[in-house]
Amino acid sequence: MKVLKFGGTSVGSAQRMKEVANLILDGERKIVVLSAMSGTTNTLVEISDYLYKKNPVGANEIINSLEKKYFATIEELYSSQEYKGKAKETIKTNFDYIRSFTKDLFTLFEEKVVLAQGELMSTAMFNLYLQEKGVKSALIPALDYARTDKNAEPDPAYIKDKLTAILANNPDQDIYITQGYICRNAYGEIDNLQRGGSDYSASLIGAAINADEIQIWTDIDGMHNNDPRFVENTQPVRHLHFEEAAELAYFGAKILHPTCITPAKLNNIPVRLLNTMEPSAPGTLISNETELKKIKAVAAKDGITSIKIKSGRMLMAHGFMRKVFEIFETYQTSVDLVTTSEVGVSLTIDNKRHLPEILDDLKKFGTVSVDEEMVIICVVGDLEWTNLGFEAKVVESLRNIPVRMISYGGSNYNISILVKAEDKKRALQALSDHIFNKKN
Ligand code: ADP
Ligand code: ASP
Ligand code: MG
16 A cells, blocks of 8 residues: 655645545555645644733634635535535534633643644545545544654554554545644644654654555655755756655755655655646655765755864863763754864754753863854765765865865765855855756
8 A cells, every 4th residue: 555645735725635636546545644734734833822922812813714714615625515514514623622722721722732733624624525526535543543652753663553453443445544743642642743744644654554655745846956945947856765865854855854764764665756736747766776876966954053172182082072972962962963173073953952051061171162053055865985076076066155064974875064054045056056057
């Protein structure tokens, strides 16, 4: 069985939902994972913000206008009064639930419960639409099988057991519809897999049922060789190795959730990125094969802070690195890039929550300096060290841009470069021009 995930834009209107239905009805049984309709999760975040600020009037205004939008979509999506009625009744329950938090501002309000309504609504509406069309479909609630453990990491064994049992109890269906993004945590409370997490859900589900393929349907024809939001003239990449895709996702290619490749990679399940707006485009195939000796793509990760510890006396002494890294471990802050020299070490973090404490502790070991508002640019491909010339190409592309750190050799798949956030767009464009478009 295949798992197909459709993102927010792909289910963003009645027309889009109809197109998704046409796409999936090819006679094959499948699991369909849906995001919330585009814009909904952002709006639910906004509603939660008003609720936090104990402003029921502000919250209600947004709730009412979102509800109106949903009712208009329902009018357009279904053809019969019967199904329009059923859908309105269902969706009204979700909105009344959200509204209940505006009435009693003293009960403990849970943002995650509000955020979960987006995926609960899109899947309920889509399932009713398939049923109106006479399709044998079943709604499989993610909250019954998707769970994270005490470290807030997905629990693959639990997901596999529960999902397998649920599917076995619903044997005669053609399409199984479920929610991306939402789950329960180790305490049974409603939680989620972070923004953009529906991709991760699809990959976890694919791993749980040992799917033939995981398809991520979105609004672009696959992984492009650079970020199309910042760079002109990007092209789709046809094949990526799991490792290459994982690096790109982790280092900012928004088309994939940062950790969504891991479950597919561990279970060797190919992932295909496809375009709902252009279903016949080939997209990108991610598997354990790839084209060799080629730079594939570039991505950028924002919000990076770099820290330099200079200590002529101690750097190369036994145990110095361990002491430095222990500080980051104590404050549960992960380190992305590391570069060293005889007199110092530089590293980067993407979480500044404990920065003041970390800096205080590091000062025991040397002189500490910090650069904030930085960006990691990640160049990905088959960059095994005996393949000549790739690092030179990257450095040459960035000859007019100040580079704070360069990291190469950590894997065979990437070269990471740290630049100022203000230089991000220029750096990405220069890499595309020089490496992919051969402008200079
Ligand atoms: P969905 O709602 O379907 O999950 P997303 O908005 O999360 O879609 O991801 C798709 C978007 O990712 C694209 O519209 C594009 O702007 C952005 N994106 C960023 N980097 C890349 C890249 N390298 N290749 C393709 N898309 C990218
Ligand atoms: N709806 C969630 C979000 O907007 C999850 C997703 O779309 O993947 O972040
Ligand atoms: Mg997404």
